[in-house]
Amino acid sequence: xxxxxxxxxxALNVPQEVLDxxxxxxxxxxxxxxxxxxxxLGIKIVEASPERVVGTMPVxxxxxxxxxxxxxxxxxxxxxxxxxxxxxxxxPGRYAVGVDLNATHHRSATSGxxxxxxxxxxxxxxxxxxxxxxxxxxxxxxTSCRLTCMLRDA
Numbered sequence: 001x002x003x004x005x006x007x008x009x010x011a012l013n014v015p016q017e018v019l020d021x022x023x024x025x026x027x028x029x030x031x032x033x034x035x036x037x038x039x040x041l042g043i044k045i046v047e048a049s050p051e052r053v054v055g056t057m058p059v060x061x062x063x064x065x066x067x068x069x070x071x072x073x074x075x076x077x078x079x080x081x082x083x084x085x086x087x088x089x090x091x092p093g094r095y096a097v098g099v100d101l102n103a104t105h106h107r108s109a110t111s112g113x114x115x116x117x118x119x120x121x122x123x124x125x126x127x128x129x130x131x132x133x134x135x136x137x138x139x140x141x142x143t144s145c146r147l148t149c150m151l152r153d154a
Contacts (some may be wrong), residue, residue, distance in 0.1 A: 014048055017092040018087070018088065018092055021092065037076060038080055041057055041061075041062055043057045049085070051119070052117065053117075053118040054081070054115065054117050054118075055081050056115050058112075058114075059109050059110060059111050059114060060111065069108060069109040075101060075103045075143075075145065078103060078132040078147060079145075081118035081132055082098070082130035082132055082147030086128040089120070089123045089128050090152075093154050095151075096149040097152060098149050099150050100147070100148040104143065104145075106142055106144065107142050109136045114134050114137075116133070118130040118131070119131050119133075127149065128149050129147065131146055132147060133145075
């Protein structure tokens with residue numbers, strides 16, 4: 001019998017100086033743009049580059065009183081992922097600030113993990129916009145979001 005190999009490390013295409021900057025702020029690299037909220041929501045970054053950011057979040061613990069994934073948790077996941085992409089696009093010595101977030105909730109999730117994929121649709125000098133698709137364990141889209149961030153000098 002062959003042993004199962006461990007999963008590969010996340011594909012975080014993050015410059016070391018950006019990781020160092022966030023480490024000095026006390027932010028774990030696995031949720032480097034989610035901060036304490038990302039930790040509380042259980043957001044895990046799976047892949048990160050200026051073009052595409054992928055992360056997961058458990059439904060358990062992020063539900064509204066009816067047992068459904070809270071729409072605000074989905075919005076927080078989307079803003080976290082899009083902000084990471086915008087911050088990576090901005091580069092060292094700059095940061096991203098979300099200024100517009102739109103979320104449309106298509107269906108509910110009651111268990112498992114949801115996965116968000118943020119894809120750049122515009123990357124300029126002073127602003128960046130990302131589309132974020134959030135899907136359930138079966139790959140069904142539960143939320144569609146669009147996030148625009150302003151890019152600022154630190």
